Amino acid sequence: MSTMESAVEHVDVLVVGGGPVGLITAYQLAKNLPSPHRVKIIEKYPKSAQDNYGRAITLYPRSTEMLDQLGLADSLAQQCFACRQTVNYDRHGNEVPGRGWSFMENMKDTTWDFALVLRQKYQEEIFRQAMKRHGVELAAPFALVNIEILDNVGPNGYKVLATLEHGVTKAKSTVKCKYLVGADGGRSFVRRAMNIPFDGASSEDKWVRVDGVIETDLPKPRTYCAIESPTHGNVLWAALDHGATRIGYAFTAERQKAYKEFDEAAAVKEAIASVKPFSLSFKQVDWWTIYAVGQRIARSFLVNDCVFLAGDACHTHSSGAAQGMNTGMHDSVNLGWKLSLVLQGLAKPDLLQTYEAERLPNVHKLINYDKDISRLMTMQLPENWNGDPNADPNEILGTVMAEAATFSSGLGIYYEPDSSLNLVQSAGLSSVQPGQRAPDCSLQKPATFEPTRLQAVTPNLAKFYIVLFAGDVAVTKEALARFTSAVASLQWLFGAELPISWISIFSGPGGASAYETLGGMPHGKVFYDENHSAHQRYGIDVNKGAVFVLRPDGWVGTVTELGQGAGHALETYFKRFLVIDGHAKL
Template identity: 80%
Template sequence: MDSRDPTIECVDVLVVGGGPVGLITAYQLARNLPSPHKIKIIEKQPKSAQDQYGRAITLFPRSSEMLDQLGLADSLAQQCFACRDTVNYDKDGNESPGRGWSFMENMKDTKWDFALVLRQKYQEEIFRQALKRHGVELNTPFALIDIEVLENVGPNGYKVLATIENTTTKVKSIVKCKYLIGADGGRSSVRNTMEIPFDGSTSEDKWVRVDGVIETDLPKPRTYCAIESPTHGNVLWAALDHGATRIGFAFTAERQKAYPNFDEEAAVKEAIASVKPFNLSFKQVDWWTIYAVGQRIARSFLVKDCVFLAGDACHTHSSGAAQGMNTGMHDSVNLGWKLSLVLQGLAKPDLLHTYEAERLPNVQRLINYDKDISRLMTMQLPENWAGDPNADPNEVLGVVMAEAATFSSGLGIYYEPDSLLSIASSSGLTSVQPGQRAPDVVLQKPATFEATRLQTETPNIARFYIVLFAGDVAQTKSSLAAFSQSVEDMQWLHDCSNPISWISIFSVAGGPSAYETVGGMPFGKVLYDEDHSAHKRYGVDVGRGAVIILRPDGWIGTVTQLGSGAAQAVGSYFKKFLTLNGVSKV
């Protein structure tokens, strides 16, 4: 087929799936790629179906941080229910501290120290509007029918022919693209068309979720709450946005026998029974669902170097730990900046292989937690349980949830050291390590001394940040001078056409100008750490300093000691995967 054929639409990336993962992926590409790059996103469901209330509800702190660096979190915060309180009730209605969702009360070291609860309906509208501001609209109702990957097409060439169909008119058309992203859910047409195995299993356990406006005598209804029901497992009670509430419970085989036809009336009846000894009535029902619990992972997240899977399309699990949308956000953000750089020719195509290499181990960790959590929530001990066979599943659940706390919040999610993006550094230089989240810290701006935060100063615009923790300039002056001299021989590090920015953080009280404070021209944007708290949080000695590279997504790339050798270490890091302007090709 000829790409000049007017019946063929040519785009850089086709995103299949208009849920949060697809929208955020398309948004990043539209935001980061200059004209004439073109992004297309399709969804097979008409917008009326997409706007149902149910599905995912919770974003944990790391997801909120990532969306904040994309400029989206404030809009979510305007509408969300910010949940900082939890409670756990035993079968008699007595509080049992330290169980259930109690880990949520200890999600610290972040501005977003709460569960951001906002139903998917509202999140998607915010994401659609943000995407529209960058010139891309969600195309509905269009379904993916077929994918053909062309051979002998070079990197960044139009390698994929996608056949799509208007599900109303049944008219088919061809979209030719460089990359295709399947963010189209657990029944992914992209995954099925590419014949990617979906390994795992689905259990016989069924769960029910009901959203609505309620009246109740439960003492603390506007919380993330667990009720240890002897008949309905570990019941979820989640305060929602706009004054609503979600009730979720295990629908056991025994309970199922009473319902030849399980409908909304039955779901409400069971929800009321699940929260005993408390009373509950629904003033209105917004949404309900029943589903089977299982865990599956796609055999590959990237095939033929041009077709990606993200979100539920490449991994599904229960909603027990409320990780579905959060894990999808991590997929989207990890992939978004990498694909942006490759499409612009700023990074080597091999960078795209780090998407699966980084995300797969974290998805597997989630699946392992989820298997235990989902069984415990249905009052069953984990499959490989080696403890007391008579242990109370509710007590064990509290232990497992606490162990998984930093993973669940996202603040402890890390990428293993490798030879490309997370380069191991000298031990003892800092308390943070490559592959870990870069902690958000409070800093001060020059002249005005107004407070700011590191993540505010490092937005995710597909650029790396060389962060110079310069310490106390009186003590680090000679190291700074040596570093400055070596950087002069590597001017490409300051070439604005390369995706690299500089930030200098000085652990001093600010003077009338940055120049006078540091005794010369600093590197890039200057910020002050007057009380040494930022250096302390990163474990950087103010008398020695350090150079830390932050990836566009806010994870640490590498760390090196401040001094003459730092510039070489920084340069070596970027040369592994970026195609840099101003670097000698000899």
């Protein structure tokens, strides 16, 4: 090896950007990939305890569920403000039910049934420490200044040549990687370097956000609150962690005329005006910003089969629906397990194509919602509005946000059934279909009968879970026997080298021995569904049972009958994307 080549650092994945999306991506890879796989994450700006407080603040239930399955949510909960209450005031200070953020009070069907409010600064520190425990530290300040895609590099080779520059010394260094993830924000260098069009536009609308410690006479200050201001649009009032509050308002062209220079004092003055008729004073200002509202989306999330975009690097929108960090989390979690399996040689490389195929339609949905919500929050009716031209934008906003509720909470986000990851094989077995979120449900551990939850026993370890809903064993015993016989010949399903784990759930109260309940050793770990609530939540007949495959990220992969056909169904599903029995890697 030449001296020049030996100076080049080789890593499996280079993650560009040290915000939440980059950190969660790198954390998953560090956690899932065995040595000697290497992960490197860089950030252009110094990261320290002095970071700005501002930016994203809210995690919705599905995001928190995903972080919980990655082992991170408990640390967030220690510091967060758990917001379960909302309120909406009209211009006169009267409470108006059913508007604004009221959908947040109906985010059910989850343990994490609240908005987890924790400013990005604190989230990032938790993520950095978690990543460090798995041997990866954020390298900062390092900027990516050049990307070259190398030709004639074989499968699993180092296809990307990245040039880095130290932010202080300006010294350049070279990294070769198999994959590069651009999580470097709305002005992404990765996106621009790869010539990926960023479709969309920015509007003339400007919004201001101010965080700090306040005093007020607003009746319910520790809530997610909307104030329908005639001068500042639909004003955001959000209770924050550590006793702080965020005020967000539209800074209209009319208001802008009063300022030659818009500084912190002006931001505070306008914040005070925006919440009238309530009083507001700031004891301390932690952070403030002003920005233009717009929506943009990258034309591709994956190029050259080796460079990915995630988070703001591939989609930007207003903060009107508080979706920015949540959407980025969905990107990161979707990509993380897929990269982990491909790098280990356990999945075919074309699995990575499903990242864009799954995430892009959901980002388009968000952009469409955000266009309407951001206009309504600035007291403008949606661009394609066909209703009453004199309609109250605040009333329409309440309707739009209610319609978008399950999408906004993340609990209703789904991936279209297709021929690979979300495979429909058996109709009518369950009310939960492939491509939908796998609902959490209460279970009991054997022997101790200690309560637990399905999501708690299916952590995201870049593994699939075959979940056997056995139903009432006294009735389903014959079907269970046929199932056991059908899968017995599929020895690869039980191979330790494959990313597959088994779980068996029996309907009804637990007995002294799972072996005796079943008449043999169950597959994988055993849990009891004492009151049949888990079977009911999945719409499973306890007299028939069913077999589910849960993806590593907590979505349903496929569903099949409990019986002879299950073996073929499982084989059909997994052989589409896993490397099994020495099948050639694509």
